[in-house]
Amino acid sequence: MTSKLMDYFNKQPRIGVLSTASKDGKVDSAIFGSPNMIDEKTVVVATGKNRTFSNLQENPYAIYLIMEQDTEWKGIRVYMKMKESATSGEMLDTIKSQIAKMAGEEAAQMMNATAVSYTHL
Template identity: 35%
Template sequence: MVELNKEILEIVNKPGRIGTLGTADKQGQPNVAYFGSPQLSEEGKIVMGLGNNKSLENLEENPFAVFFVADESPVTFTTPGYRLYLKTREIQKEGPIIDGVKKAISEVAGPDAANMIVAGVVFDVTDIRPLVAMG
């Protein structure tokens, strides 16, 4: 398990925060997309909702991803933030995970946004690096 500190949890779980999720299919073709739903637990697990999109397609083929999250904008070389390296633990299209994700998204972004979610995805955080790593 990776070591999480209070700052990482606060930045990832900050209300209104948007991050980018990088995925790749089984051939290595990349995709990057904005997401606001990921929630990080103290145990190093991220849960997020996905619609019918390239990110979900890629995760069904390749379990590895990276979540890039910054604490402020514009992003510069001194902006606080992290790159969280992830491995998919579970993709749930029915059950308590997707139900919880849809409920949370509905409360924040409304029922139309929640209705677009087709999967609740659980990731394990395998590594954490700062946004900028010099050397």
């Protein structure tokens, strides 16, 4: 059984903003459509070789913000702490395959790593 948070988090189509900060506090926000909540406490994110991934390596804390317009605007913030990352493996290959189907092969090839995070609500 999935939770309401998981249902909302994983609903497609959706897009959100992932915010990170470096170890010295320089912030970054980027639009991400790939995060997937695989259970009530775990989120998997695919990222390229970019500031977001660099920041997560220095400072494991992040926020994912999802907004949607229904009859009114609503959204959620999910606070996360990265547990592990990988630049190869089955999880990255699976995510790249999913991204290729949704956004094309060029978008999939830009994905360089996965980050697995625990959520803090």
